[in-house]
Amino acid sequence: MISTSEAGRSTAARAGAVPVVVISARAALxxxxxxxxxxxxxxTTPPAGAAEVVWLVExxxxxxxxxxxxxxxxxxxxxxxxxxxxxxALERELLRQRIAAADARRQALFAGALPARNAYRVVHGxxxxxxxxxxxxxxxxxxxxxxxxxxxxHEAEIAEVLVETLGVATVxxxxxxxxxxxxxLPRKKGILxxxxxxxxxxxxxxxxxxxxxxxxxxxxxxxxxTGSFLDQQENHACAADYARRLHPGGRALDAFCYHGGFAxxxxxAGLSVLACDEDPxxxxxxxHNARLGAVQVDxxxxxxxxxxxxxxxxxxxxxxxxLDPPALAKRxxxxxxxxxxxxxxxxxxxxxxxxxxxxxxxLLVSCSCSGRVxxxxxxxxxxxxxRDVGRPLQILERRGAGRDHPGLCCMPExxxxxxxxxxAVD
Amino acid sequence: MISTSEAGRSTAARAGAVPVVVISARAALxxxxxxxxxxxxxxTTPPAGAAEVVWLVExxxxxxxxxxxxxxxxxxxxxxxxxxxxxxALERELLRQRIAAADARRQALFAGALPARNAYRVVHGxxxxxxxxxxxxxxxxxxxxxxxxxxxxHEAEIAEVLVETLGVATVxxxxxxxxxxxxxLPRKKGILxxxxxxxxxxxxxxxxxxxxxxxxxxxxxxxxxTGSFLDQQENHACAADYARRLHPGGRALDAFCYHGGFAxxxxxAGLSVLACDEDPxxxxxxxHNARLGAVQVDxxxxxxxxxxxxxxxxxxxxxxxxLDPPALAKRxxxxxxxxxxxxxxxxxxxxxxxxxxxxxxxLLVSCSCSGRVxxxxxxxxxxxxxRDVGRPLQILERRGAGRDHPGLCCMPExxxxxxxxxxAVD
Numbered sequence: 064m065i066s067t068s069e070a071g072r073s074t075a076a077r078a079g080a081v082p083v084v085v086i087s088a089r090a091a092l093x094x095x096x097x098x099x100x101x102x103x104x105x106x107t108t109p110p111a112g113a114a115e116v117v118w119l120v121e122x123x124x125x126x127x128x129x130x131x132x133x134x135x136x137x138x139x140x141x142x143x144x145x146x147x148x149x150x151x152a153l154e155r156e157l158l159r160q161r162i163a164a165a166d167a168r169r170q171a172l173f174a175g176a177l178p179a180r181n182a183y184r185v186v187h188g189x190x191x192x193x194x195x196x197x198x199x200x201x202x203x204x205x206x207x208x209x210x211x212x213x214x215x216x217h218e219a220e221i222a223e224v225l226v227e228t229l230g231v232a233t234v235x236x237x238x239x240x241x242x243x244x245x246x247x248l249p250r251k252k253g254i255l256x257x258x259x260x261x262x263x264x265x266x267x268x269x270x271x272x273x274x275x276x277x278x279x280x281x282x283x284x285x286x287x288x289t290g291s292f293l294d295q296q297e298n299h300a301c302a303a304d305y306a307r308r309l310h311p312g313g314r315a316l317d318a319f320c321y322h323g324g325f326a327x328x329x330x331x332a333g334l335s336v337l338a339c340d341e342d343p344x345x346x347x348x349x350x351h352n353a354r355l356g357a358v359q360v361d362x363x364x365x366x367x368x369x370x371x372x373x374x375x376x377x378x379x380x381x382x383x384x385x386l387d388p389p390a391l392a393k394r395x396x397x398x399x400x401x402x403x404x405x406x407x408x409x410x411x412x413x414x415x416x417x418x419x420x421x422x423x424x425x426l427l428v429s430c431s432c433s434g435r436v437x438x439x440x441x442x443x444x445x446x447x448x449x450r451d452v453g454r455p456l457q458i459l460e461r462r463g464a465g466r467d468h469p470g471l472c473c474m475p476e477x478x479x480x481x482x483x484x485x486x487a488v489d
Numbered sequence: 490m491i492s493t494s495e496a497g498r499s500t501a502a503r504a505g506a507v508p509v510v511v512i513s514a515r516a517a518l519x520x521x522x523x524x525x526x527x528x529x530x531x532x533t534t535p536p537a538g539a540a541e542v543v544w545l546v547e548x549x550x551x552x553x554x555x556x557x558x559x560x561x562x563x564x565x566x567x568x569x570x571x572x573x574x575x576x577x578a579l580e581r582e583l584l585r586q587r588i589a590a591a592d593a594r595r596q597a598l599f600a601g602a603l604p605a606r607n608a609y610r611v612v613h614g615x616x617x618x619x620x621x622x623x624x625x626x627x628x629x630x631x632x633x634x635x636x637x638x639x640x641x642x643h644e645a646e647i648a649e650v651l652v653e654t655l656g657v658a659t660v661x662x663x664x665x666x667x668x669x670x671x672x673x674l675p676r677k678k679g680i681l682x683x684x685x686x687x688x689x690x691x692x693x694x695x696x697x698x699x700x701x702x703x704x705x706x707x708x709x710x711x712x713x714x715t716g717s718f719l720d721q722q723e724n725h726a727c728a729a730d731y732a733r734r735l736h737p738g739g740r741a742l743d744a745f746c747y748h749g750g751f752a753x754x755x756x757x758a759g760l761s762v763l764a765c766d767e768d769p770x771x772x773x774x775x776x777h778n779a780r781l782g783a784v785q786v787d788x789x790x791x792x793x794x795x796x797x798x799x800x801x802x803x804x805x806x807x808x809x810x811x812l813d814p815p816a817l818a819k820r821x822x823x824x825x826x827x828x829x830x831x832x833x834x835x836x837x838x839x840x841x842x843x844x845x846x847x848x849x850x851x852l853l854v855s856c857s858c859s860g861r862v863x864x865x866x867x868x869x870x871x872x873x874x875x876r877d878v879g880r881p882l883q884i885l886e887r888r889g890a891g892r893d894h895p896g897l898c899c900m901p902e903x904x905x906x907x908x909x910x911x912x913a914v915d
Contacts, residue, residue: 096876148879168850168912174734190883192914308600424594439865449898450522453574457616457895458904461887469883472875472911478884485898486594488618 081150082110083127084117084135084143091121094130094145097473099189101133103142110135115213116153119143134194134213139246144194144211153213159224162198165191166229169467182272183467184293185229190471198225199289201270201281203258204233206289210242222255232258235268235283237290252284271355275299277327278355280348286322295324295387295430297465298482302428303328305459305484306383309426310334313382316374316420318367318413323349323360325385325428330358334383339365371416380422386413387482390433402435407444410436414448418456418487427456427485434479441481449485459484507576508536509553510543510561510569517547520556520571523899525615527559529568536561541639542579545569560620560639565672570620570637579639585650588624591617592655595893608698609893610719611655616897624651625715627696627707629684630659632715636668648681658684661694661709663716678710697781701725703753704781706774712748721750721813721856723891724908728854729754731885731910732809735852736760739808742800742846744793744839749775749786751811751854756784760809765791794835797842806848812839813908816859828861833870836862840874844882844913853882853911860905867907875911885910 086094090105101119110117114135120127132151133143151157165186173180185205186198195211198221205225209215215238222234234256243250254268268283274296281290306315306329317326317338322345326338330353340346343364353360363370367388391406410431417427431441438461449456462482463470470478512520516531527545536543540563545556558577559569577583591612599606611631612624621637624647631651635641641664648660660682669676680694694709700722707716732741732755743752743764748771752764756779766772769790779786789796793814817832840855847853857867864887875882888908889896896904 095879097879097881098876099881168914171735190881190914192881309597446899450524453521453523455523455525455616455618456898458898459892459895461889463887466885469885469912472882472884473872486895488594488616 081132081152082112082114082117082135084108084110084114084119084133085122085127086119086130086143088121091119091128091130094119099145099194099471099474100141101143101145103140106142109142113137115216116146116151117143118150119145134211136211136213136246138212141245144189146192146194153217155220155224158193158217158221159228161191161193162186162221162224163228165193165198172466178273178276180273180296182274182291182293182296184465185225185467187468188477189474190469190477196221197289199293200229200231201272201283201290203231204235204268204270204283205229205231206235206237206283207255208237208240208242208289210245210248212246212248215248218255226256232256233268233270233283235289237283237288240288254284274324275303275328276331277323277352277358279322279324279327279352280355281322286348291322292324292432294432294464294468294480295482298428298430298462299324299328301460301462301482302383302385302426302484303332305426305428306334307332309424309486310382314380314422315383315385316381316417317385317387318370318417319386319388320349320362321345321387323352325387326360326362327353327356327358329383329385330360331356336360337363337381339363339367339370341366367413368416371413371420375416375419379420381420381425382422383426383428384417384420385428385430386417387428387430387432388413390435391431402433402440406433406436407440410441410444411448411451414445415451418448418452418454421454421487423487423489425487426459427487428482429485430480430482432480434476436481437475438481441483445483445485455488457486457488459486507558507578508538508540508543508561510534510536510540510545510559511548511553512545512556512569514547517545517554517556520545525571525620525897525900526567527569527571529566532568535568539563541642542572542577543569544576545571560637562637562639562672564638567671570615572618572620579643581646581650584619584643584647585654587617587619588612588647588650589654591619591624598892604699604702606699606722608700608717608719608722610891611651611893613894614903615900616895616903622647623715625719626655626657627698627709627716629657630661630694630696630709631655631657632661632663632709633681634663634666634668634715636671636674638672638674641674644681652682658682659694659696659709661715663709663714666714680710700750701729701754702757703749703778703784705748705750705753705778706781707748712774717748718750718858720858720890720894720906721908724854724856724888725750725754727886727888727908728809728811728852728910729758731852731854732760733758735850735912736808740806740848741809741811742807742843743811743813744796744843745812745814746775746788747771747813749778751813752786752788753779753782753784755809755811756786757782762786763789763807765789765793765796767792793839794842797839797846801842801845805846807846807851808848809852809854810843810846811854811856812843813854813856813858814839816861817857828859828866832859832862833866836867836870837874837877840871841877844874844878844880847880847913849913849915851913852885853913854908855911856906856908858906860902862907863901864907867909871909871911881914883912883914885912 085108320338511534746764890906
């Protein structure tokens with residue numbers, strides 16, 4: 064909470080260069096309560112000209128109360144993203160402090176982990192007090208993504224800070240995702256800091272890292288997201304741990320294997336794994352990763368819906384089935400309120416078919432990475448599939464993204480990943 | 490799903506002694522979909538006389554379709570609890586098979602755990618296909634609880650099966666909880682099978698077991714629930730693991746310590762722990778448990794609300810605060826729809842005060858064991874407390890009861906425990 068004296072001081076200091084943005088009483092209350100976003104509809108007075116960091120104030124009669132410093136977003140439905148309760152600038156020292164603190168939080172979480180985590184999310188936006196900035200580390204490379212104009216403008220500086228703070232040699236920007244569309248930022252990607260002269264083909268930057276005990280390779284310039292789905296690493300390890308205990312030597316199916324995160328972990332846990340993806344390139348990389356880790360996995364190019372149908376028709380059964388589909392709810396959205404019926408029907412079909420393929424006592428690992436599908440939606444869909452299959456199912460665990468991708472309290476949109484583990488009781 | 494031929498066969502077999510219960514089409518649909526409870530309001534034709542196991546049927550014109558075998562509940566709002574899709578009797582062999590299968594599921598989950606789990610829930614009611622039966626194991630003793638008339642009538646037989654299946658020497662019944670009130674079953678407790686001649690005072694049966702690495706003692710006849718809160722064991726271990734990583738050598742507060750589950754685990758993780766409970770007897774036992782494990786904990790008898798207020802007034806701060814209150818939502822219920830406002834205000838006051846006591850970067854371990862408080866209610870309450878304290882909080886993990894207390898899919902009332910881990914970002 065900003066004290067009156069601080070507010071007074073800052074109002075005086077405002078004679079300087081920091082533009083002021085007046086917001087509604089309702090938005091002011093939410094900011095005071097810790098919600099870090101201000102909708103454009105709540106802005107009463109925008110900054111006079113171009114602005115990067117602004118001071119959010121609430122006006123009560125002739126009085127102004129400073130609420131905090133925020134990044135100004137010139138375009139899109141979000142107008143400001145709170146940076147601090149006190150007056151701060153988006154300076155190198157602030158970036159350095161906050162990135163170092165975010166990394167120290169991960170180092171503490173992973174202390175003593177074996178094998179040591181060398182790939183993890185370093186900065187997770189608002190939850191690390193760095194709105195619109197996301198940084199993933201892969202061994203000696205860092206990949207950053209910015210989703211807001213001010214952070215985008217500071218990318219070169221952020222790259223320097225990452226080299227200095229994390230000791231990485233390479234920094235890549237992967238600003239080619241849909242998160243940029245909200246503020247109408249152009250999509251782009253490239254190498255911001257290189258370790259040396261380019262050694263690979265243009266448009267490609269391979270890195271080797273560890274994922275739940277499996278050596279993996281990712282192309283930081285070409286693969287999805289920042290190169291891999293680091294948010295699933297702890298779930299890969301967890302699913303493999305369950306599988307090792309519950310179904311030693313059993314049969315597993317990974318219907319959307321991508322580069323092999325779940326499949327390789329399950330194979331290392333001693334299961335016999337069939338892993339499919341409809342993208343031949345993904346299967347190629349997954350095969351390569353399996354060779355790197357010297358594990359045996361049966362890979363095949365298949366559309367998951369067709370695959371599940373044909374396995375069922377063939378009478379195949381599995382002790383473990385993993386469903387980690389791409390965000391189905393992105394397709395065919397109906398308004399901002401939630402996932403479309405079509406998306407939820409697709410999730411349900413997948414899960415119903417997976418449940419039918421489970422051997423007695425089998426384990427279903429069911430994921431959704433769509434932020435539009437709430438945990439409540441996801442649970443209702445799974446209940447629905449369970450009712451259709453008419454099989455009793457224990458809910459062993461409801462997991463989300465790994466702890467290096469924490470949600471921010473009071474900001475439900477900061478969470479998106481579900482990874483639930485269900486066990487057939489028969 | 491029951492095939493027509495099976496249904497035909499069973500209708501023929503019904504010439505025997507099994508009473509038939511006709512239920513509504515709506516209830517029949519839910520039973521087909523795996524929901525294991527039938528409300529009395531959904532019963533069209535109850536059994537003619539006294540009944541233990543009945544056959545649930547749906548009547549469609551002149552046709553009857555068998556839905557499954559169920560335990561008949563002569564009293565209370567629930568009339569039947571589904572036992573199987575096929576015709577079965579509540580016989581020793583069925584009990585033996587299902588108890589053995591339930592125990593085997595736990596053995597698989599805990600395989601290789603160090604130290605070995607010698608106290609865990611063996612049977613968790615409907616989620617283990619044993620409606621109304623709960624069994625906890627403590628080393629060489631088992632404690633059973635029944636919440637439905639038919640299981641209650643079979644307690645002597647169940648005790649024999651537990652001795653035979655689990656190899657325990659002692660079996661205790663703790664039918665002195667409120668779960669029995671639903672079916673108007675009398676509250677009682679006692680020793681069903683004794684290892685030898687009584688060695689302790691009447692009304693007391695001490696057992697030693699391991700809880701998250703701490704040796705503990707419980708009185709299986711006198712302590713709460715079945716003697717301990719086994720559903721929190723995995724959360725004790727998890728909280729200690731976070732504390733060890735995030736705050737090595739730090740200061741912890743356990744405001745409702747009972748017999749020391751969280752406090753001892755935190756002390757073993759190297760933290761300096763202040764542990765309080767308003768019950769002097771609980772503190773006595775917790776002290777005893779600390780001596781057993783040779784760990785140092787600062788214990789005190791305090792009401793948690795007063796304690797949190799006075800610690801705040803004294804300017805004390807803690808790196809870890811644990812709130813594991815008794816079910817506040819039992820007090821002052823308002824209708825069946827959810828927790829009362831008074832209960833939620835009490836939860837919020839506790840959590841707000843705990844958040845104020847957190848040192849920078851501190852960890853809050855916040856629990857609710859009330860089934861009336863849904864995860865959604867609990868999250869809204871925590872958001873509310875976070876907004877009032879105005880401190881950014883990462884949500885590291887949302888945990889429930891241990892995996893030996895699994896929920897049953899489609900039966901939300903099978904889940905009750907929340908244990909969420911939040912980290913202050915400052």
